[in-house]
Amino acid sequence: MLLQFGIAFAVIGFMAAFIGLNLVVAKLLSPSNPSAGKSVPYDCGEAPVGVGYRQYNLRFYLVALVFVIFDVEIAFMYPVTAIFKDLTLEGWGGLAFAEILIFVAILTAGFVYSWKEGGLDWVREQIGAVKGAK
Secondary structure: OHHHHHHHHHHHHHHHHHHHHHHHHOOOOOOOOOOOOOOOOOOOOOOOOOOOOOOOHHHHHHHHHHHHHHHHHHHHHHHHHHHHHHHHHHHHHHHHHHHHHHHHHHHHHHHHHHHHOOOOOOOOOOOOOOOOOO
């Protein structure tokens, strides 16, 4: 077992040395001609206009988070569904199906809770606003 760890550490050491060697060689061989134009962050030949930072609406991140959650759900369910026929033939099909149902139920409960609390509403009411007031 120690031999396997030794091999793994040797490979990690080789990778670190290889990366370090490449960085040193690149630093030694690359030309260095600093200028004002090269220090501009917008590197396409056009002069930048305005500020480069723009704050996006938080709801974009919420939609992306919901997408990632369901994308991860598919990634976790795919291996089980890919071998479901084999599991069924071995007698484990019911257990695998129950696990998938429980997994989907937990994620669905979280989605419904987020939806009910208004976490997915695009336009929200202001805190302390009176309903029906104009």
